[in-house]
Amino acid sequence: MSGQPSPTSAEVKACCAAAYSRDAVALVLGESYHPGGLALTRRLATALGLRPGGRVVDVASGPGATARLLADEYGVTVDGVELGEPAVERARSATDEAGLSGSVRFHRGDAERLPFPDAIADAIVCECAFCTFPDKAAAASEFARVLHPGGRAGITDVTVEGGLPEELRTLAAWVACIADARPVAQYTEILTKAGLAIVSIEEHDGAVARMIEQIEARLTVLRMSAAGRLAAAGVDVDAVMRYTALAKQAVADGLIGYCMLVAEKPA
């Protein structure tokens, strides 16, 4: 990377955690949304071969919609891990309301130091979050450590092939899961080096295009309904719209995409 300096790991972690609970980026991204929606979550669950009674770790579980879906539809128990305390609290209360507290728990924790002993999980899911982890190799090693032999890790995430436009490499773009996204080949390399064997790779580029359009729709609504408050909070809608326009073009050009990766810990 050239030009803008890369943010430090601490900056990125703090920014991501804050962004997904209360700052302007949360406002435009929404907190439970991930590209592909429930349909891609189900596809991932199927690829992981989840069976009733299995144990799943959801890394970067957000408000817990995926954890609840997996518990309810696949009969698994789920441990969600999330960096931000407010998100953990909201996930717990939504899960209480859904009557799923018996099978879904949430923990405050870091993907690079998962709060679990070795070899306890049948599967790990990590949706639209791996690319935000500053030390991806450490996170992948943690996945391998927590999985028991034969267990599978399923990752859906943004991919970036080749160079991104300069403007998309700033801190603000980090939290939007863009600037530190990697080519598919790098993700597979990271997972392989951590001792996981790649089982399948699928492209879902349409999902990221739709996410960007959703961000634009939210921004437009905000500009229509709360322009004054946005300006007071220092949110420059036009500036964010320039990012999204660049990002959309990058998707169209094949620079930005979305993939679903499944990797297995050898038995």
Add this chain to the structure above:
Amino acid sequence: MGESSVVVGNGRGATAGKQQRDEVFVEYTKSVCPVCKVVVDAQVNIRGGKVYLRKRCREHGWFEALVYGDAQAYLASARFNKPGTIPLTFQTEVREGCPSDCGLCPEHKQHACLGIIEVNTNCNLDCPICFADSGHQPDGYAITPQQCERMLDAFVASEGEAEVVMFSGGEPTIHKNILGFLDAAQARPIRNITLNTNGIRLATDKTFAAALGERNGRHGKSINIYLQFDGLDERTHREIRGRDLRTIKRRALDNCAGAGLTVTLAAAVERGLNEHELGDIVEFGLAHPAVRAVSFQPVTHSGRHRQFDPLTRLTNSDVIELIAAQRPSWFRKDDFFPVPCCFPACRSITYLLTQGTPGEADFGVVPIPRLIQVEDYLDYVSNRVVPDYAVREALEKLWSASAFMGTVTTEEKLHAAAEALNCADACGVNLPEAVANLTHQAFMIVVQDFQDPYTLNVKQLMKCCVEEITPDGRLIPFCAYNSVGYREQVREQMSGVRVAGVVPNATELQPLLAESPYGSKIARSQHRAGNRHRLIGATNVGRRAVPGMGKPWETRR
């Protein structure tokens, strides 16, 4: 029609070996012969990326019609299908099977989201296009206050608390008792009324508009206007309505705005006529203070209409593609989602959040499906678990045949749907609240392809949630009423004048057609049909859907 219309991989010579069919067979169903209305078996096939319904009458041969212009969208829509709700009462028994037992019979799969009362057959226009075959006619009928009350009571008996009743006709505003009918509806557990009108009385009689305005919102119940509005070109008016009504429509809308009435523009859309005006109609609606919705309806080839080709008729997906093509900066075709309460191929809806006036600097528009993953809530096949059940309930009421802008229910549900935009109070902005503040400017776009005698598919009919309430207290699915002979039956019963079965004015049927007294087409007498082929158990069911339907040459029973 005829022997030549179906050549499916046969007759290409014995030496060529086995041939591939040029289509994918996807459904086996029932329909009617468009000429004699005998119930016949039918099949749905996908060919060239489009969906066709094909059927054969023993007497009149093969018929085929386009039912959906985008096969991918047709198949994808199947998931947007909600389990039906059982009505409190059924009015008929299952005897002959669908579509002969209307209705509703116990085999019907859905309750009535919308009940329609046609108060008369008379109209102050004689439009070249009118599925009701109405006009200045000496031999029609008008319902009495007692009949209206009975019809309302039948609706309430079936629904308990009904969401919407629509008064239609004919032209309901020229019925001398129309205000009394509205009062009778408001006196019953019916939440909202929609008045379907050509707008002439609203344009010319401010007292009438004011009388509606006084009743709107009384006891928390709304009266909304469903204004026939097919376009802005003079030619559109002359070809569809027989007169240039542009000034009248504007006056009617201004009087509605003055009386505080909310209006849905209802556009009949016909190929080669006004299909280029869809974006303009939306834009006109967005700019007028009374208008909160547009309903686009491909012309129903029942009753009176222009000559047409069933294979190139407009369908829902065609209309959606035209809207998107005409206003690409506002719409994409995937902004529209099928309505799950009826059969999902019948109706699609989108909602817009808007601000300002089109063409002005502050104008903004966002289709709600770009904010919410609608399929995560309304895909009933995939989703056992949905992210938020209150949001699903809100979206169900919005993506429904009972949704009309101007009703309390629709406003409340727009508000509730905003809760799906879950995000914490960020930057001092609560997004759900911000969106809720915009919902009073929300704008609804409906695309509804009603079935006709060519396209009728009982699979769709069995889950229809738009019902015609008849003076004898039946609830008949709208498309059955217009396509299989019930309209003629009811008119004959009510007027005492024999009514011939209406036949679509299709190009291929021209040699068989004669003019009815009302301007629609009927079968010429030498092509009498119906009673000679009753081979039940063979391909065709063998009898007419509605036996009481008269022919000019038949003796009335």
